Structures are given as structure tokens and as C-alpha cells.
Amino acid sequence: MNFNKNLLxxxxxxxxxxxxxxxxxxxxxxxxxxxxxxxxxxxxxxxIASKWTFFxxxxxxxxxxxxxxxxxxxxxxxxxxxxxxxxxxxxxxWIVQSVNPIFDANGELEGVVSADIDITHLKSQETKYKNxxxxxxxxxxxxxxxxxxxLSLAISHAKRYENTVAVCMIDLDGFKAINDxxxxxxxxxxxxxxxxxxxxxxxxxxxxxxxxxDEFVIILADIAKTDECAVxxxxxxxxxxxxxxxNEHEVKTISASIGVSLYPDDKVDPDxxxxxxxxxxxxxxxxxxxxxxxxxxxxxxxIKANFKTLGKIKKAIVQGEFCFYYQPKINSATGKVIEVExxxxxxxxxxxxxxxxxxxxxxxxxxxxxxxxxEWAIKEGILQLDAWQKEGIFIKICVNISPKQLKQENFxxxxxxxxxxxxxxxxxxxxxxxxxxxxxxxxxxxxxxHVIQECEELGIxxxxxxxxxxxxxxxxxxxxxxxxxxxDKSFVMGMLDCSExxxxxxxxxxxxxxxxxxxxxxxxxHIEQVLSLIEIGCDEIQGYAIARPxxxxxxxDFILKFTPDPRWxxxxxxxxxxxxxxxxxxxxNHKYWIEVVMxxxxxxxMNEKFxxxxxxxxxxxxxxxxxxxxxxxxxxNLKNLDLIHQQEHEKVHRLYEVLKKExxxxxxxxxxxxxxxxxxxxxxLGKIKKxxxxxxxxxxLANKILEKRKYHGQ
Amino acid sequence: MDNSEKIVWNSDYDTGVEEMDEQHRIxxxxxxxxxxxxxxxxxxxxxxxxxRDLLSYAxxxxxxxxxxxxxxxxxxxxxxxxxxxxxxxxxxxxxxxxVRESIKLGNPITKEDLIEFLMSWLINHINNTDKKLARFVNxxxx
Numbered sequence: 001m002n003f004n005k006n007l008l009x010x011x012x013x014x015x016x017x018x019x020x021x022x023x024x025x026x027x028x029x030x031x032x033x034x035x036x037x038x039x040x041x042x043x044x045x046x047x048i049a050s051k052w053t054f055f056x057x058x059x060x061x062x063x064x065x066x067x068x069x070x071x072x073x074x075x076x077x078x079x080x081x082x083x084x085x086x087x088x089x090x091x092x093x094w095i096v097q098s099v100n101p102i103f104d105a106n107g108e109l110e111g112v113v114s115a116d117i118d119i120t121h122l123k124s125q126e127t128k129y130k131n132x133x134x135x136x137x138x139x140x141x142x143x144x145x146x147x148x149x150x151l152s153l154a155i156s157h158a159k160r161y162e163n164t165v166a167v168c169m170i171d172l173d174g175f176k177a178i179n180d181x182x183x184x185x186x187x188x189x190x191x192x193x194x195x196x197x198x199x200x201x202x203x204x205x206x207x208x209x210x211x212x213x214d215e216f217v218i219i220l221a222d223i224a225k226t227d228e229c230a231v232x233x234x235x236x237x238x239x240x241x242x243x244x245x246x247n248e249h250e251v252k253t254i255s256a257s258i259g260v261s262l263y264p265d266d267k268v269d270p271d272x273x274x275x276x277x278x279x280x281x282x283x284x285x286x287x288x289x290x291x292x293x294x295x296x297x298x299x300x301x302x303i304k305a306n307f308k309t310l311g312k313i314k315k316a317i318v319q320g321e322f323c324f325y326y327q328p329k330i331n332s333a334t335g336k337v338i339e340v341e342x343x344x345x346x347x348x349x350x351x352x353x354x355x356x357x358x359x360x361x362x363x364x365x366x367x368x369x370x371x372x373x374x375e376w377a378i379k380e381g382i383l384q385l386d387a388w389q390k391e392g393i394f395i396k397i398c399v400n401i402s403p404k405q406l407k408q409e410n411f412x413x414x415x416x417x418x419x420x421x422x423x424x425x426x427x428x429x430x431x432x433x434x435x436x437x438x439x440x441x442x443x444x445x446x447x448x449x450h451v452i453q454e455c456e457e458l459g460i461x462x463x464x465x466x467x468x469x470x471x472x473x474x475x476x477x478x479x480x481x482x483x484x485x486x487x488d489k490s491f492v493m494g495m496l497d498c499s500e501x502x503x504x505x506x507x508x509x510x511x512x513x514x515x516x517x518x519x520x521x522x523x524x525x526h527i528e529q530v531l532s533l534i535e536i537g538c539d540e541i542q543g544y545a546i547a548r549p550x551x552x553x554x555x556x557d558f559i560l561k562f563t564p565d566p567r568w569x570x571x572x573x574x575x576x577x578x579x580x581x582x583x584x585x586x587x588x589n590h591k592y593w594i595e596v597v598m599x600x601x602x603x604x605x606m607n608e609k610f611x612x613x614x615x616x617x618x619x620x621x622x623x624x625x626x627x628x629x630x631x632x633x634x635x636x637n638l639k640n641l642d643l644i645h646q647q648e649h650e651k652v653h654r655l656y657e658v659l660k661k662e663x664x665x666x667x668x669x670x671x672x673x674x675x676x677x678x679x680x681x682x683x684x685l686g687k688i689k690k691x692x693x694x695x696x697x698x699x700x701l702a703n704k705i706l707e708k709r710k711y712h713g714q
Numbered sequence: 715m716d717n718s719e720k721i722v723w724n725s726d727y728d729t730g731v732e733e734m735d736e737q738h739r740i741x742x743x744x745x746x747x748x749x750x751x752x753x754x755x756x757x758x759x760x761x762x763x764x765x766r767d768l769l770s771y772a773x774x775x776x777x778x779x780x781x782x783x784x785x786x787x788x789x790x791x792x793x794x795x796x797x798x799x800x801x802x803x804x805x806x807x808x809x810x811x812x813v814r815e816s817i818k819l820g821n822p823i824t825k826e827d828l829i830e831f832l833m834s835w836l837i838n839h840i841n842n843t844d845k846k847l848a849r850f851v852n853x854x855x856x
Contacts, residue, residue, distance in 0.1 A: 298743035302767070305740055305774045312773070350780040351773070351803070357811040359773070361766045490819050 014118070017102070018045050019111040020073055034095070034118055036088070045069055055085040072099040072112045083119075094123040136210040138188055139195035147209035147217055151270040154207070154221040155263055164223045165263040168233065169277035170198075170240075172214035173289040174253040178246070186246045190254065193246070197239045201232060217274070226262065227366065230307050233258060233292045241290055255290035257281055266295055310366055313346075313359060317376050321347050324380055325549035326397075328558060329520055329542040332534045335564035339396035339433065341542065342381050343549045344373075364402060371408075374401045379418050384552060385431050386424050393559055398433040398463060406436075412454040430459030433484070437465050452481050463520070468504055484540070485512055489523020492543070496528060496592050497619075506536055513537070526595070528588040535584050583692070586623035587685050590645075593618065594678045597652055601659060601666035611656040615649035635691060641684045648677045720746050721833060727840055729848035731782075737775045738840060744771060745832045752825040761817055761828070768810045768832075776803040779847065786854045788847065799843050806835060 005026065008015050014031030018024060022045040032039055035048050042048065054062045064070060068079040078100045086093050099114040134146040142150065151167065158165045172194065179187040191214065198208045198218060207219040218236075223229050241255040259281025261273045276295040284293040294300035316322060326340040346354040363373050381399040388395060405411055419426060434455070452462065463484035468491055487508050494501040505521065512519040521533050524543030533541050547558060593610075600606045615621045624642060655670060721742050728735050748764045780800070783789065789796040809831060813823050823831075 298740070298747065301736070301740045302744060302771075305737070306767070306770045309770045309774045312777070348777075350777055350784065354807075355811070357814065358769055358807050361762075361814065362770050362773075365766060 014116045017113045052086040068099040093120045142209040150207040166220040166229045167273045167277045168218040169259040169281040170216040173255045175214040257284040258292035261295040326555040327549040341398045400435045433461045435463040484518040486520045492521045492523045589619040615646040731848040
């Protein structure tokens with residue numbers, strides 16, 4: 001036995017034998033070395049299984065029941081050449097294990113013999129080889145092999161998430177000259193620096209690879225927009241063409257030519273993408289170097305055109321080509337200007353004054369630009385407030401900003417900085433309001449947003465724009481920190497000829513008052529709309545009916561001189577009961593109809609729909625029917641009203657037929673006739689109003705008498 | 715013109731001023747792309763993206779042309795042509811803005827109407843307005 005033991009200790013393999021219970025029969029020196037256990041420590045297989053954790057070739061942990069030794073004891077069948085990784089603390093080893101069952105003379109299982117070969121040194125070399133195979137030794141960047149792996153991965157990712165992948169083929173301009181004049185070592189140092197600069201410009205998930213020589217490839221993965229890609233490319237060009245210090249020489253002659261192909265705009269195959277990027281790269285080289293070209297000519301031109309436009313907007317901000325026009329907001333109770341909304345205009349040197357609809361969509365689509373623009377807007381608003389206050393005009397200014405601003409940590413400090421730089425008192429901020437689109441506001445305007453809280457502490461208020469078009473639910477309204485909601489102009493403009501719009505306007509006003517939030521109605525274009533808005537309790541009104549947006553100097557005059565339409569006073573003085581209100585609405589609706597009809601009569605192509613409704617179907621008529629049903633008796637005035645109204649409809653209808661037939665516009669006599677009728681109708685309505693007031697007095701008198709009687713127990 | 719067909723650039727559309735022609739080709743491509751994209755995806759988002767591209771393009775291209783007009787004093791040559799040209803530019807932007815407004819209000823223009831507007835505007839503008847400017851500019855350069 002001793003002889004056998006000595007023999008086993010000489011062997012290069014580690015050999016161990018276990019009985020069917022897993023007790024040690026023997027373990028040679030090599031085995032003790034491998035498992036880092038002394039002969040005494042190895043009493044049973046458990047000693048090994050508790051010191052080491054074993055992994056299979058796929059790096060899954062093997063439970064002890066799955067270990068070859070245990071399996072062979074159970075199955076009595078040999079397991080040969082099983083590759084295992086074993087880990088204990090910091091130590092990792094790889095072995096190849098073969099386990100054979102041993103049977104006695106009767107064929108009963110006596111135990112198992114396991115022979116292990118340590119292959120750890122081979123494994124570490126393999127890893128090294130893998131690195132050599134996948135990475136460029138000079139720059140430590142992925143090489144062509146790994147690049148094609150990464151590219152396939154990026155494409156399958158883009159397929160799944162519907163993103164764009166940009167493959168950028170980069171060739172250095174002026175590299176050969178460096179190699180020739182400063183030597184190959186300098187060339188290598190330059191390539192290392194180039195690799196570093198590239199890695200700095202791209203994001204973490206992008207791949208920078210070196211193909212060899214001075215050729216590199218960058219994969220920009222997950223681009224949402226091609227503009228995003230252009231921004232990175234311009235940065236890259238800039239970075240690569242900045243001077244280098246190589247072996248104490250300043251090198252200023254290096255730049256890059258970049259060719260870009262886009263997946264999925266371009267073909268699907270990764271190889272073709274690379275080839276197209278290569279073609280585009282040569283195009284960049286041939287058209288003057290230090291530039292990029294897209295493989296697809298059309299998108300190449302479009303992206304560049306768009307980039308130029310954005311660059312122009314950026315320059316326009318710096319050069320002060322933007323300014324504000326101001327549109328007043330009137331308090332409906334006092335008829336005074338209480339606030340102005342600042343609306344941006346671009347005084348384009350060639351194209352004239354451009355409206356925000358023409359440039360804001362472009363600005364909002366670009367984060368950096370939108371940031372610059374908002375900063376300008378806030379500053380401009382604050383400076384205007386200060387200027388007006390110095391002239392004794394204390395009026396709020398409402399500035400539209402992008403909700404993205406409210407995510408910025410330094411937003412408030414930027415505002416404070418503006419105050420500081422212009423020696424403006426902080427008190428002024430209570431005249432500043434920020435207006436944010438409803439669609440985007442919900443996630444940004446919640447109570448939990450500390451930027452908002454800090455703004456509110458400074459006295460800045462918030463308004464929610466275009467209310468009704470977005471998705472704010474009641475729940476959200478409760479959570480939002482806002483002082484004003486603005487009813488979208490589409491509802492206000494349509495409120496007199498669409499009962500649904502009217503219902504929305506009324507509902508929003510009711511909602512706002514429940515949450516103690518002020519309401520502004522935007523887009524009031526006719527005095528009738530203004531009057532109705534006053535009637536239904538809207539606090540603040542804005543729109544062409546009051547004033548169009550105007551330059552700041554005109555705005556100042558407007559604020560000083562504005563006197564509201566005298567009808568306002570009437571409307572806001574007689575506080576409405578529901579009946580009064582309905583009457584007023586009927587009146588307004590009728591006036592509006594006449595206005596529309598007269599307008600149509602002067603057109604060449606009259607719209608038939610305004611002439612089809614009969615006197616019972618129109619809004620006024622429906623109101624009248626309702627009144628008739630509610631009251632048991634009809635006063636002579638009401639009867640008369642019905643008659644005139646009917647005649648007016650008939651008149652309008654007849655005139656429509658005549659004008660259509662004769663293909664001409666309305667003449668002045670016909671105009672006069674209709675207006676006279678309409679005037680008579682209005683006079684009658686006035687009388688009916690008085691009747692109502694009388695009736696109200698009667699009712700309240702009667703109520704008083706009844707109360708008194710009750711009191712006396714009668 | 716049948717708007718189911720791509721516009722294929724041909725020499726009839728050349729004005730003879732290279733900068734102008736290059737930019738016109740971009741607009742043709744934008745319109746072709748718009749048709750292709752919208753036939754696959756006529757979502758509001760797609761419409762918004764396309765109309766935004768058009769706004770951006772308009773700022774870029776109109777500025778180039780109006781710069782040309784100023785440089786060569788087109789106004790002095792023909793006040794009427796100058797004003798027509800400027801008006802067509804303003805109309806284009808106004809139309810695109812109106813399209814965007816209609817998207818916002820929930821009754822977007824149909825794909826066919828949009829493409830038809832763009833194509834007829836472009837062809838008309840190139841043939842009747844830009845070519846006059848190009849002739850004038852070329853006569854000044856030579």
C-alpha cells in the first residue's frame with residue numbers, strides 16, 4: 001500500500017478515491033495541493049465540496065448533488081473529461097475531471113476514483129488570446145472582429161426598440177505626414193490620443209473601434225433622431241481637429257473625414273452598412289476633408305440644412321434678433337389690464353417678423369437650443385418688468401417656458417443670477433409668471449418638484465396653458481402647483497356656436513373655482529364671447545377682442561389708456577341669476593348669428609349651413625321654446641318676440657335664395673332692413689328683461705310676506 | 715399631377731442657379747420621403763415631424779433666395795416679381811403652420827391633401843417664380 005501511495009504521489013494528475021459514503025480511501029499529494037487541503041483535512045469528499053464552489057462550463061454553480069463524484073456514486077457510470085471551474089475566496093482554478101466507479105469481485109460498487117488535471121494556466125492564456133483576437137493592442141480599442149459583433153448587437157437592439165444606429169467610418173486627414181516627418185513612434189502616440197478623444201465624445205453604450213492604420217469606426221447606437229447624430233459628429237470633428245502635443249511637437253494638421261450610414265434607413269446587412277459608410281467617407285475626403293457625409297445623399301443634405309437652421313436660430317438669440325410682443329389679459333370684474341403674456345417674435349433680418357409657430361417647433365425639438373431660448377426669454381421678461389416698474393407700471397408678465405427647465409437643478413440660481421447682474425430687487429419676481437403647456441406639465445409641475453417650490457418661495461407663479469387639450473385629470477389638478485389655468489382658445493372660439501365647447505368652458509371654470517385656481521380664457525375674438533365669459537364667471541380674459549399682441553412700447557400706451565367696452569360694465573354689474581344668464585346668452589347668440597349671416601351675405605361663396613336652421617332650431621329659438629314650456633302664460637312681449645324672430649329667419653332665408661340666384665352680394669337697403677329687425681328684437685328683449693326683474697321683485701316680496709305669516713303662526 | 719407617384723427630378727426643374735437647384739432637390743426629397751413615411755405611418759407624430767422638417771427647410775431655403783434677391787437688388791428690377799416671390803414664401807410657411815394648427819386641434823389634414831399642397835406649391839414656385847429670379851441672378855453674374 002505504501003508503495004502504491006508513493007507511486008500515486010509521483011503522478012502529475014491529482015488522484016483521489018472515495019467509498020460509497022464519500023469517505024476518503026486515498027488522496028495523492030497533487031490532489032492535496034490542488035484542493036489546498038492537507039491529507040488530514042481531507043476526511044471525506046464533503047471537505048472539498050465545502051471549501052470549493054464548482055461551476056460548469058457555462059458558469060452555472062453546481063449543487064453538490066450534481067458534482068461528478070457524487071453522480072458516479074449514484075449512477076455507477078463513469079463521467080469523463082468534465083470541465084469545471086472551482087472558486088474558493090480569491091482563488092479560481094479550472095480543472096478537467098474524470099471519475100470512474102470501482103466494483104468488487106461480486107460486481108458491487110466499492111467506491112469511485114477521480115483523476116483531475118489542473119488547466120488554470122491554459123485558461124488564462126486563452127483569455128489573453130481572446131483579448132488579442134478582439135482588441136487592438138496599441139489603442140486598446142475593439143478591433144474589426146469585435147466591431148462586427150457589436151454592430152450586429154446594435155442592429156438587433158435597434159430592430160427591437162425601433163431606434164436608429166449610425167455607423168461612422170473615420171479616416172484621419174494628415175496622418176501619413178506625421179508618420180513620415182516625426183516617425184512611427186509619434187504616429188502611434190497620435191493614434192492613442194485620437195482614440196482617447198473619440199471615447200470622450202461618444203456615450204458609454206457607443207462603440208469606438210480601430211480597423212487598422214488611421215481608420216476608425218464609431219457605432220452610435222440608440223439614436224432617436226438623426227439630428228442627435230449630427231451634433232455628435234460636429235463635436236467629433238471639432239475634437240479631432242484640435243491641436244495635439246506629440247513628443248513635445250505641436251501638431252495642428254490633423255483632422256478627420258467621416259462617412260456615415262444609418263440603419264434602418266440604409267440596408268440591413270452590417271457589412272453593407274460598413275461599406276456604405278466607407279463610400280460616404282471617401283465622399284467626405286473628396287469634398288474637402290474635416291467633414292462628415294451621409295451615405296444617403298438626401299438625408300445628408302436635409303440633416304445639414306436643418307443643422308444650419310438651428311445654428312442660425314442660435315446666432316439670432318445671441319444677436320438679439322428675438323423680442324417679445326405683449327398681449328394683455330383683462331380682469332373681467334374691473335375691466336383693467338392685470339397681466340400681459342410675453343409672446344416671442346423673431347425679427348429676421350431678411351424674412352421679416354416671424355411668428356413663434358414658425359420657429360418654436362424647431363427650438364423645442366433641440367434641448368440645447370430650447371435651453372438657450374428659455375434663458376433669453378426669462379431674462380427678457382425680468383428686464384421688461386424692471387423697466388416698466390421704473391416707469392410706474394406694475395403689471396405681471398407671463399413668460400412661456402419649456403417644462404424641461406423645471407428639471408434643471410440650477411434653474412432658480414440662474415434666475416437669481418439675472419437679478420444680481422442687473423441689480424434688480426427680488427420683490428420683482430412676484431410679478432413674474434411662468435406658463436407651461438398642459439400636455440407636458442403633469443410630470444413636471446407636481447408638489448414634489450423642489451424647483452417649483454423654490455420658484456414659488458421667490459414669489460413666481462405658474463399657469464397651465466392650453467387647458468383641456470392635454471390629459472390632466474382631476475387627480476392631477478389637485479397635485480399640481482399652479483395659480484392659473486388657461487382655457488384653450490379652441491374652446492373659447494367655438495363656445496357660442498357649439499354647446500359642447502360652451503359646456504367645456506363652463507366646466508373648466510367650475511373646476512378651477514373648486515380648486516381655488518384662477519381662470520384665463522384665451523382666444524376671445526368677439527365682444528359677445530367676452531360678455532358670455534364675464535357672465536359665466538371667468539376671472540381673466542385674453543384675445544383679439546381686447547387686443548392683439550403688440551410691441552412693448554405700444555403695450556405701455558395700451559395699459560395706460562385702456563378703457564373697456566361700456567357693455568362690459570353692464571354685464572358685470574347685473575350679477576346673473578340662471579334665467580338672466582340664459583337670456584343674455586340667447587341675446588348674444590342671436591347677435592352672433594346676425595353678424596355671421598351679414599358677413600356671409602357679402603361673400604361670393606356663401607356657406608349654406610348658416611341659412612338652413614329655422615327659427616325653432618336655432619339657439620335663440622330653442623331658448624324661447626324652453627321659456628314657453630316653463631311659464632304657464634306667455635306675455636304679449638314674449639309672443640311678439642317669437643313673431644319677430646320667426647320673421648327674421650324667413651327674411652334671411654328669402655334673401656339668401658335671392659342672392660344665390662342673382663349671384664350678388666347684399667345691398668345697403670337689404671342690410672338696413674335686417675339690422676332694423678334685429679334692433680327691434682333687441683328692444684323687445686330689453687323689455688322682457690325688465691319684466692323678469694319685476695317678477696323677481698314680486699317673488700321676493702311674496703316670499704317675505706309668506707315668511708312673516710309663518711312667523712305670526714298664520 | 716398624380717400624387718401617388720414620386721417626383722423624379724428632371725432637368726425641367728433646373729433653374730440654372732446651382733445653390734437654388736440643390737436646395738430644391740432637398741425639398742423634393744423631403745416631399746418624397748414624406749409620402750413614403752406617411753403611407754407607412756400616418757400618425758399625428760409622423761405628420762408633426764414632417765411639418766417640422768418643412769418649417770426648418772423653409773427658413774433655410776427662403777433665406778438663401780431672399781439673400782440673393784437682396785444681393786442683386788431684385789426689388790429695383792421688378793417690384794412686382796419681388797413681392798410675389800416674398801408672398802409665396804410667406805404663404806408656404808403660413809400653410810405649414812396652419813397644418814400644424816389643424817393637427818393640434820384634432821382634425822388633421824389628410825396625407826393626400828398635404829402632399830398635393832406641397833407638390834403643387836413646389837412645382838408652381840419653381841416654374842413660375844424661382845426661374846424668373848434665377849434668370850435675373852444669372853444675368854447679373856455674367
